[in-house]
Each structure stands twice: as structure tokens, then as C-alpha cells.
Amino acid sequence: MSAAGRSNPEYVVARVRARRGRLYGDEQYRKLVRMGPSEIARFIEESGYEAEINALGSRHSGVDLIEYALNRNLAKQFDAILDWSEGRLYDLIARYLRKFDAWNVKTVIRGVYTDTDADDIEVDLIRAGEFDDRRIRRLLEADSIDAIVEVLEDTIYGDPLREAYAEYEETGVLVPLENAVDMAFYERLLSGLGGDAPTRQYRRFLEAEVDFRNATNALRLARSGADLDPAEYFIEGGTLLTRDTLARLARSVDELVEHIGESEYADDLGPALRDLEESDSLIEFEHAADTALLAYGDRLGVVHPVSVTPVISYILAKEREVENIRAIARGTEAGLSADEIESELVIT
Amino acid sequence: MLELTHELGNVVLTGAFTDPLAAAALATGLAALGAGYAEGGIGAAAVGAMAEDEDLFVNGLILTVLPETLVILALVVVFIAQSA
Structure with a gap:
């Protein structure tokens, strides 16, 4: 819930271990690589992604549906973990999950840069980091990169972005801005x-x-x-x-x-x-x-x-699962053979 | 609880630890404290596991009260002290 108070690893670890047991194993991946996109959607709907598939099913279909459902489930799970954790445990987990904030900031900047619709940007966001819904909404409402920098003023990305913005105005390329976001994230990751x-x-x-x-x-x-x-x-x-x-x-x-x-x-x-x-x-x-x-x-x-380590271990495993399913779905869509897709998966 | 602390203070102050019953009482109390500390962690983990899977209720309950055996064993000390 917050960085205040005693940390409660017992509770969080117990919940996370139970969830880890439900992640897909070799067997399920072997089945998944032989399915088409709609079959994959049905398969994941029956095994843990039901709420997401139902919520998004009316608006999206095919591989997009799978991808958005995966992202949303990832965000929900990681948000829950942050919600349960307290004290030092929260701090340690939030450090790693801030990478989704960085991802979101970069996505919004790119979206504004290419004049993409706010709705289209929104589906690509992964709301797993520390930013609350209000800040994300304000980010989506921003119509210029300057406005985005302003929304992020009071976060760790504020100062680096402000500096990089000057460079961006000169050159017109996004690299300095994206670099600034990454640097701010990595700097916080290991400090203290x-x-x-x-x-x-x-x-x-x-x-x-x-x-x-x-x-x-x-x-x-x-x-x-x-x-x-x-x-x-x-x-x-x-x-x-x-x-x-x-x-x-x-x-x-x-x-x-x-x-x-x-x-x-x-x-x-x-x-x-x-x-x-x-x-x-x-x-x-x-x-x-x-x-x-x-x-x-x-x-x-x-x-x-x-x-904290079992929690991080779960976060990694979950991320990997989402990436694997995405690779399978995209691979099938592109018409790759089952063997080729299997070589793309990262399974231990 | 408050009276007990008072009593304990008295016992320590007057140096009445030569009384085997007082020492036994202290031992039981400390054992209960340890059991409580252990149950705190286990209870938190058990509730976490139950939140994920309700079938774990019975297992969780058993594991949570397991450190209670500490207190029961410590209680034996009281009887030994009484008969001594």
C-alpha cells in the first residue's frame, strides 16, 4: 500500500507463490504453439485471463485482443502486488515495477510525437507502475510533449525530461527524451x-x-x-x-x-x-x-x-509468460511453423 | 495483562526468583510471547494463501496454531515446579 510501516513479506510471498503455481508450463506452451489466434484467446480465457478477455472482447479481436488482455492482466497482477506490500518491501518492488512507468512515459511521448489518438495510445499502456490513474489520464490528455513534461514535473522524470526537452527542441528527435526517461529509471533502481x-x-x-x-x-x-x-x-x-x-x-x-x-x-x-x-x-x-x-x-x-526475492522472481516469471504468449500469438499470425515459434520462447 | 506486568516487576525487584513458581510463570510467559511472534508470520502467510485458494483454510489453520505447542510444553514446567 505504501512505503510506511513494517514490511510484510510473509503475506505477499504466500500469495505470489500460489499465483506462480498457476503460470503456464512446458505442456501448455506446447499446446499453445499449435493453436490459431482465436483458439489461443479461448485457451487463456479458460486459464486465468477470463476477466480481461471478457472486458476487451467486444472491442478487439484476434491477436490484438490477446495482446491487450495480456497487458491488462500483467498490470492488474503487479498492481495487486504493490497494493499488498508495505514498508521496505514496497520500496524494493516498486523500484523494479517503475520500469512500466518509464515504458508508459515513452509510449505517450511517441504517441504525441506521431499524432496518435489518445485511445490508441491508451491500449498500449501497461498500468503496472506507480503512476495512479489520474496521472495517466493527465498524460493521455496532454497534447504536446511540453505538456507531458509538465505533468511529470513532480516525479523522478521531471528534471531529466526538462533538460532533455531543450535538446529535443533543437534536434527534433526523440532519442534524448527516451534516454532521459531510461536513465532516470536506472538511476533510481540501484541507488540507496x-x-x-x-x-x-x-x-x-x-x-x-x-x-x-x-x-x-x-x-x-x-x-x-x-x-x-x-x-x-x-x-x-x-x-x-x-x-x-x-x-x-x-x-x-x-x-x-x-x-x-x-x-x-x-x-x-x-x-x-x-x-x-x-x-x-x-x-x-x-x-x-x-x-x-x-x-x-x-x-x-x-x-x-x-x-523480497521470491516476489521479484514471480514478477519475472509472469513477465516472461506474457512475452511468450505474445510471441506465440504474433508468430501464428505471421504464419511461422510451430518449431520456429518454439525456438523463440524463453522457457526454463 | 497489566497486573501481570506489575507482578512480574515485583518479582524481579524483590529478587523472588528463588521461588520456583515465579520462575515457571516467567518461563511460560516468555514461551507464549515466542509463540505469538511465530504465529504472526505464519498467520499472515496463511491468510495470503487462503486468499488465493480457499481450500487451504484447514491447512492454514493447522499451521497457524502449530507454535501453540510451545506454550503447552512450557506449561509442563509449571507442574514440575509445583511438585518440586
């Missing part, structure tokens, strides 16, 4: 994190996430050969790369791969790195990074059973 054992474990997970994000960005930059300053995209807080090493390594893929190969992530990412040297596709690497994070998330849930 306390020191007991579960929190330290949580911190290592967050650092791994930042590292993988940095590595993927760097690989993309190195591969594309574009003349962008890699330091601009650097996210503070990880252990794998520093601003300087990134700037140096982003010029050559081989050196970067070697650097990652020598790091603590070598065991998790090793096979993917070898693939990367042979083939030209980054997808394998991004997949391996996702799988490594998910595996770490699973481990996260069992070492300290009554703490």
Missing part, C-alpha cells in the same frame, strides 16, 4: 539499496540486468557500425562494463565478445557467444541473456524464502 542478504542478492540480479542491457546495446552499436557515441547509451550501475571500456569495445564486435567471455557471465552466455562469433545474428545472444536472467530469477526465489 540496503545491505541485508536478500537485498544483496536482489542487487546482483539488478546489476546483471543492467549489464546485459549494456552488452546488448553495445553489440547492436558495434554491429550496425553507426556513428553514434556509445557512452550516450551507457547505463550506470553494472559491473561488466564501465563508460570507458564500453566506448573502447563498442568499436569492434570481437573485442566485446572476448570481454564478455572473460566476465562472470561467461558460463551462462558462453554458447551464445560462440554462436555470435560464427553467425551474424544477435537474436541468439539476446535469447541467452534472457534465459540467463530468468534462470537467475528462479534461483532468486528459493535462497531466501521470506524476503
Whole structure:
């Protein structure tokens, strides 16, 4: 409910564990990849997404219906978790869930930039973060980027956006604004994190996430050969790369791969790195990074059973489920074969 | 509860811990305190589990009162002290 009072991990963990048991497993995914969009919609309606499918069924259909239902269910579940948590637990969970606020802000900015209808923007929002309905409504009502910046004045995104807005006015591209939002989120993610054992474990997970994000960005930059300053995209807080090493390594893929190969992530990412040297596709690497994070998330849930970590572990698993179902639905729509879709899924 | 605290204060102040019954009473009280603390956490978790699945009511109830055995065992001390 709020960051005040004693934290209550027992209650939240019990509820979250029960919900985790209801997530889809191998068996269900195998069934899902062989279904068409309407069958998938029916399948998920019967297994936990009933309210969302019913609420959205009259307005949307096909893959859109599945996608919006998934987003809405995700938002509902994560909102509930924030609602149950109190004290320090709330703070730790909110840190991670703020990434949906960042996502929403970026979506609204892009929407306004491309003159999209407020209704169309609204369905793409994931209301899982800390912003309440009022702020989201005010964001949707904003008709210029300046107005959006104003709505966010009193949030953590206020100052960085204000600074980036000047740059945006000069250049007319969205990159500075989106960067500012991401930076504000990551800055808050790791700052002032306390020191007991579960929190330290949580911190290592967050650092791994930042590292993988940095590595993927760097690989993309190195591969594309574009003349962008890699330091601009650097996210503070990880252990794998520093601003300087990134700037140096982003010029050559081989050196970067070697650097990652020598790091603590070598065991998790090793096979993917070898693939990367042979083939030209980054997808394998991004997949391996996702799988490594998910595996770490699973481990996260069992070492300290009554703490924040099982909750985070559930949040990750749920996110992954939503992404998997979305991949299946989009894949079937695009006419991919079951095997191809299955290779896109991240299952541990 | 208040009278008990008062009594406990008296016992400690007058150094009456040589009285086995007083010591036994203190032991029982401390055991009850521990049981209460343990039940707090278990109760919260049990209610959380029940909120997700109502079938867990019986299991939750059993697990919640399990630390109560601590108090029962501590009560044995009183009888031992009485007969001594």
C-alpha cells in the first residue's frame, strides 16, 4: 500500500507463490504453439485471463485482443502486488515495477510525437507502475510533449525530461527524451539499496540486468557500425562494463565478445557467444541473456524464502509468460511453423 | 495483562526468583510471547494463501496454531515446579 510501516513479506510471498503455481508450463506452451489466434484467446480465457478477455472482447479481436488482455492482466497482477506490500518491501518492488512507468512515459511521448489518438495510445499502456490513474489520464490528455513534461514535473522524470526537452527542441528527435526517461529509471533502481542478504542478492540480479542491457546495446552499436557515441547509451550501475571500456569495445564486435567471455557471465552466455562469433545474428545472444536472467530469477526465489526475492522472481516469471504468449500469438499470425515459434520462447 | 506486568516487576525487584513458581510463570510467559511472534508470520502467510485458494483454510489453520505447542510444553514446567 505504501512505503510506511513494517514490511510484510510473509503475506505477499504466500500469495505470489500460489499465483506462480498457476503460470503456464512446458505442456501448455506446447499446446499453445499449435493453436490459431482465436483458439489461443479461448485457451487463456479458460486459464486465468477470463476477466480481461471478457472486458476487451467486444472491442478487439484476434491477436490484438490477446495482446491487450495480456497487458491488462500483467498490470492488474503487479498492481495487486504493490497494493499488498508495505514498508521496505514496497520500496524494493516498486523500484523494479517503475520500469512500466518509464515504458508508459515513452509510449505517450511517441504517441504525441506521431499524432496518435489518445485511445490508441491508451491500449498500449501497461498500468503496472506507480503512476495512479489520474496521472495517466493527465498524460493521455496532454497534447504536446511540453505538456507531458509538465505533468511529470513532480516525479523522478521531471528534471531529466526538462533538460532533455531543450535538446529535443533543437534536434527534433526523440532519442534524448527516451534516454532521459531510461536513465532516470536506472538511476533510481540501484541507488540507496540496503545491505541485508536478500537485498544483496536482489542487487546482483539488478546489476546483471543492467549489464546485459549494456552488452546488448553495445553489440547492436558495434554491429550496425553507426556513428553514434556509445557512452550516450551507457547505463550506470553494472559491473561488466564501465563508460570507458564500453566506448573502447563498442568499436569492434570481437573485442566485446572476448570481454564478455572473460566476465562472470561467461558460463551462462558462453554458447551464445560462440554462436555470435560464427553467425551474424544477435537474436541468439539476446535469447541467452534472457534465459540467463530468468534462470537467475528462479534461483532468486528459493535462497531466501521470506524476503523480497521470491516476489521479484514471480514478477519475472509472469513477465516472461506474457512475452511468450505474445510471441506465440504474433508468430501464428505471421504464419511461422510451430518449431520456429518454439525456438523463440524463453522457457526454463 | 497489566497486573501481570506489575507482578512480574515485583518479582524481579524483590529478587523472588528463588521461588520456583515465579520462575515457571516467567518461563511460560516468555514461551507464549515466542509463540505469538511465530504465529504472526505464519498467520499472515496463511491468510495470503487462503486468499488465493480457499481450500487451504484447514491447512492454514493447522499451521497457524502449530507454535501453540510451545506454550503447552512450557506449561509442563509449571507442574514440575509445583511438585518440586
